[in-house]
Amino acid sequence: MNLTLKVWRQKNAKSEGKLVTYQVSDISPDMSFLEMFDVLNEQLISKGEDPIAFDHDCREGICGMCSMFINGRAHGPLTGVTTCQLHMRSFKDGDTIVVEPWRAKAFPVIKDLVVDRSAFDRIIAKGGFISVNTGSARDANNIPIPKQNADEAFEAAACIGCGACVATCKNSSAMLFVSAKISQLALLPQGQPERYQRVLNMVEQMDKEGFGNCSNTGACEVECPKGISLENIARMNRDFLKASLIQKPKKETGGGAM
Amino acid sequence: MKTSLSRKYWMAVSGLFLIIFLTQHFTINFLSVISEESFNSVSHFMGTNPIVQFLLQPVLLIGVVFHFIAGFMLEIKNRQSRPVKYAAYSPAANSTWMSRNMIVTGIMILLFLGLHFYDFWIPEMNVKYIQADMSGLNENGEFRYYDELVHKFTDPIRVIIYCLSFVFLSLHLMHGFQSAFQSLGARHPKYTPGIKKLGAAFAVLIPLGFIVIALFHYLSSH
Ligand code: HEM
Ligand code: SF4
Ligand code: FES
Numbered sequence: 001m002n003l004t005l006k007v008w009r010q011k012n013a014k015s016e017g018k019l020v021t022y023q024v025s026d027i028s029p030d031m032s033f034l035e036m037f038d039v040l041n042e043q044l045i046s047k048g049e050d051p052i053a054f055d056h057d058c059r060e061g062i063c064g065m066c067s068m069f070i071n072g073r074a075h076g077p078l079t080g081v082t083t084c085q086l087h088m089r090s091f092k093d094g095d096t097i098v099v100e101p102w103r104a105k106a107f108p109v110i111k112d113l114v115v116d117r118s119a120f121d122r123i124i125a126k127g128g129f130i131s132v133n134t135g136s137a138r139d140a141n142n143i144p145i146p147k148q149n150a151d152e153a154f155e156a157a158a159c160i161g162c163g164a165c166v167a168t169c170k171n172s173s174a175m176l177f178v179s180a181k182i183s184q185l186a187l188l189p190q191g192q193p194e195r196y197q198r199v200l201n202m203v204e205q206m207d208k209e210g211f212g213n214c215s216n217t218g219a220c221e222v223e224c225p226k227g228i229s230l231e232n233i234a235r236m237n238r239d240f241l242k243a244s245l246i247q248k249p250k251k252e253t254g255g256g257a258m
Numbered sequence: 259m260k261t262s263l264s265r266k267y268w269m270a271v272s273g274l275f276l277i278i279f280l281t282q283h284f285t286i287n288f289l290s291v292i293s294e295e296s297f298n299s300v301s302h303f304m305g306t307n308p309i310v311q312f313l314l315q316p317v318l319l320i321g322v323v324f325h326f327i328a329g330f331m332l333e334i335k336n337r338q339s340r341p342v343k344y345a346a347y348s349p350a351a352n353s354t355w356m357s358r359n360m361i362v363t364g365i366m367i368l369l370f371l372g373l374h375f376y377d378f379w380i381p382e383m384n385v386k387y388i389q390a391d392m393s394g395l396n397e398n399g400e401f402r403y404y405d406e407l408v409h410k411f412t413d414p415i416r417v418i419i420y421c422l423s424f425v426f427l428s429l430h431l432m433h434g435f436q437s438a439f440q441s442l443g444a445r446h447p448k449y450t451p452g453i454k455k456l457g458a459a460f461a462v463l464i465p466l467g468f469i470v471i472a473l474f475h476y477l478s479s480h
Contacts, residue, residue: 071348072344072348072349073348073351098346103344106339170336170349170353171336172339173336203261210339211262212262212335212338213262213332215332215358216357216440216441217353217354217358218352218353222352222353233440234443234444234445237263237266238442240261241442
C-alpha cells in the first residue's frame with residue numbers, strides 16, 4: 001500500500017506545531033498502525049531527520065499508551081480497539097491519513113504525538129486508600145460479593161486509562177474514565193468505607209485538571225477500546241449527588257487517618 | 259454551581275421542570291383548538307389566579323433563566339477544555355447532532371422566547387398590572403384571550419417563525435429528555451429504554467402539537 005500521512009509535528013511543549021506531510025510506500029495491509037509508523041521513522045532516521053515521537057508500550061491493547069487521533073477519530077476508524085490493534089487493512093491504498101495527538105487542555109502535548117496524561121494519575125491518587133486488611137491472602141469467599149456486582153466491577157476495572165474518551169469528547173470530558181475508576185470500587189464491599197469521600201475527591205481533582213463537563217453525547221462509550229459503559233457515569237452522578245447531600249463539615253479529631 | 263456535576267444536576271432539574279411546564283402549556287393551548295370557551299376560561303384563571311401569577315410564574319421565570327445561564331456556563335467551560343482544535347474531527351461517527359448542538363438549539367429557543375414574550379407576555383403584563391385591568395374582557399365585554407391568540411396567528415411570517423422554533427425545540431428535547439435522567443444518575447436497564455422512547459415521543463409529539471395549533475388558527479382565519 002502507498003499512503004500519504006499528515007502528522008502533527010511539535011518540537012516540545014512550548015513550541016508551535018504543524019501538520020507535516022509524509023509519503024510511505026510498500027506498506028503491508030497486515031501491519032499494525034504503529035508498525036507503519038516504525039517504517040516511517042526508519043525512513044526519517046536514515047535521512048537524518050528527527051523521528052516522530054509517539055507513545056506505545058505493550059502493542060497488544062492492554063497498556064493504553066498508544067494515543068493517536070486518526071482521521072478525526074480516537075484510535076482510528078474502528079471501534080473497541082487501540083491504535084496498536086488497528087491494522088493497515090482498515091485503510092485503502094492511496095489514502096491520506098491525518099494523525100494528531102489527543103487534544104485537551106488537561107493533556108498538554110510534550111512532543112509530536114505524545115501528550116502528558118498525568119492528570120489521570122493525579123485523579124486516581126486523589127481517590128486515596130481503601131480500608132482492607134493486609135497480610136496473608138484471604139479465604140476466597142470470606143467476603144460475599146454478588147456475581148453481578150463482581151462482573152460489573154470487573155468491567156469497570158478494564159479501563160486502561162488511554163484517554164480516548166477525553167480525546168473524542170467534544171467537551172474533553174474525563175467522566176467516563178473517572179466514573180470507571182470510581183465504579184470499580186463503589187461496586188465492591190472493600191470499596192464501601194471511603195465510597196462517598198472518594199467520589200467527592202476524585203471529581204474535585206477532575207475539575208481542577210481542566211477537563212470539560214459531560215453533555216451525555218455518548219461518544220466516549222463508542223470510542224472506548226474497553227467498552228466502558230455510560231452506566232458508570234450514571235453511577236458516579238448518583239454517588240456524587242448522595243455524597244454532596246450527606247457530606248458533613250470537616251472536624252478536627254484526635255488522630256487517626258482521614 | 260461549584261463543581262462540574264452540580265452544574266449538570268441544575269441543568270437537568272431545570273430542564274425537567276421546563277418539560278413539565280411545557281406539557282401544561284401545551285394542554286391549555288390545545289384547548290383553543292377544541293373549544294374557544296374553555297380556552298378563555300382557563301386562560302382567565304391562569305392569568306388572574308394569585309398562586310399562578312405570584313408563585314408559579316416567578317418560579318418558571320427563574321427556572322428558564324437558570325437553565326440558560328447554566329447552559330452558557332457549561333458551554334464556555336467546555337470550549338476552554340480544548341484550546342487547540344483538531345484539524346480533522348469526525349464527531350458524527352459516534353454521537354448525534356442533537357447531543358452536540360444543545361447550545362445551538364437552546365439559543366434558537368431563547369430567541370423564540372424573546373418573540374413569544376413580546377407577543378403575549380409583555381402585553382398581558384401591561385394590561386393587567388400597568389393598566390390594572392384584571393377583567394380579561396375586551397371592549398365588547400367578551401373574553402379577549404382567544405381573539406388575541408387568533409389575531410397573532412393571522413400573520414404568516416409569525417406562523418413560520420413559530421413553527422421553525424418548534425422544530426428546534428423538538429431537536430433540543432430529542433437529546434435533552436433522556437439526558438436529564440442520565441445527568442441525575444437515573445439509569446437502569448429496566449427503565450432507561452422506556453425513558454428514551456418516552457423522550458423521543460415527547461420530543462416529536464409536543465412540538466408537533468404546537469405546530470398544529472399555530473397552523474389551525476392560521477388556516478381557520480383565512
Ligand atoms: C431558553 C433557552 C435554552 C437554552 C439556551 C438551553 C440550553 C441548553 C444546553 C446548552 C443544554 C445542554 C447542557 C449540556 O451540555 O449538558 C441543555 C439541556 C437541556 N435542556 Fe435546554 N435550553 C433552553 C431551553 C430549554 C427548554 C425550553 C427546555 C424544555 C422544555 C429545555 C430542556 C432541556 C433538557 C431536558 C436538557 C437536558 C439536561 C441534561 O443534559 O441534563 N431547554 N439546554
Ligand atoms: S474509559 Fe475507556 S477510553 Fe476512557 S481511559 Fe478508560 S479505557 Fe480509555
Ligand atoms: S501500545 Fe499498549 S495499548 Fe497500544
